[in-house]
Amino acid sequence: MIILTYHNVDAAPAGVGQPWLYVSPEAFAEQMRLLDKLGFRGVSVTEGLRLLHSGQADRSVIITFDDGYVDNLIHAAPALARHGFSATCYVVSGSVGSYNAWDADALGAKKPLMDRAQLGAWLDHGMEIGSHSRSHCRLDLLPPAAAREEISVSRDQLRSITGREIEHFCYPYGGFNETTATLAREAGYKSAVTTMPGRARSANDLHTLPRIAPRGDESNWIFALQSVVPGGWFLNHSMGRVRRRLASLAS
Numbered sequence: 215m216i217i218l219t220y221h222n223v224d225a226a227p228a229g230v231g232q233p234w235l236y237v238s239p240e241a242f243a244e245q246m247r248l249l250d251k252l253g254f255r256g257v258s259v260t261e262g263l264r265l266l267h268s269g270q271a272d273r274s275v276i277i278t279f280d281d282g283y284v285d286n287l288i289h290a291a292p293a294l295a296r297h298g299f300s301a302t303c304y305v306v307s308g309s310v311g312s313y314n315a316w317d318a319d320a321l322g323a324k325k326p327l328m329d330r331a332q333l334g335a336w337l338d339h340g341m342e343i344g345s346h347s348r349s350h351c352r353l354d355l356l357p358p359a360a361a362r363e364e365i366s367v368s369r370d371q372l373r374s375i376t377g378r379e380i381e382h383f384c385y386p387y388g389g390f391n392e393t394t395a396t397l398a399r400e401a402g403y404k405s406a407v408t409t410m411p412g413r414a415r416s417a418n419d420l421h422t423l424p425r426i427a428p429r430g431d432e433s434n435w436i437f438a439l440q441s442v443v444p445g446g447w448f449l450n451h452s453m454g455r456v457r458r459r460l461a462s463l464a465s
């Protein structure tokens with residue numbers, strides 16, 4: 215099963231670092247329309263894992279958002295709701311209502327994060343909230359006691375902010391190892407996602423799930439290939455390697 219990763223659903227500001235983290239509202243709406251037209255449903259992590267483990271995942275795609283940007287609520291939620299889709303947003307519990315302090319300088323962009331009321335509105339759209347740690351640091355580089363606190367305190371904080379159980383985790387920067395996976399499991403999360411590319415299978419360790427990140431600078435044909443064609447993500451990955459090799463030979 216494919217687990218898609220998005221960050222910002224907004225126009226990328228001119229000169230911003232890592233512009234591919236931005237998928238425009240128009241491209242996102244078109245991607246959701248494509249999934250629907252091809253007979254796929256976008257679902258939350260909870261629903262997707264239920265389908266995966268009951269052998270019914272072949273027409274569904276899990277949709278996730280990292281960090282908790284306000285633009286997810288403004289631009290993505292209505293596009294998802296239009297098709298009856300759900301999704302999971304991984305929120306940094308210590309930055310609710312603030313901005314991306316962890317990479318604002320590096321990206322050259324202060325991006326607003328959902329506050330308590332906006333997280334409530336996200337849930338009211340039928341969406342889900344997971345944890346993306348308390349302060350968005352590299353958990354695999356922290357001493358285990360500090361990593362444990364980031365993982366478990368964020369769960370408590372988000373539970374008290376949202377009034378909901380927080381059952382899924384996402385490693386900031388995709389930084390995980392055996393220890394962090396164990397800590398996520400011990401904190402009571404039912405799953406944790408990484409940035410390793412790939413398709414999740416029912417045999418996958420639930421606390422090191424792979425995902426696919428649609429790039430805002432690639433066409434929706436590539437999106438369709440990655441999302442709905444079995445093995446498509448691998449095919450696209452291989453094509454990327456071929457393209458890079460050809461480019462290096464030509465230069």
Ligand SMILES: [Zn+2]
Nearest residue numbers: 280281386387
């Ligand atoms: Zn993040």
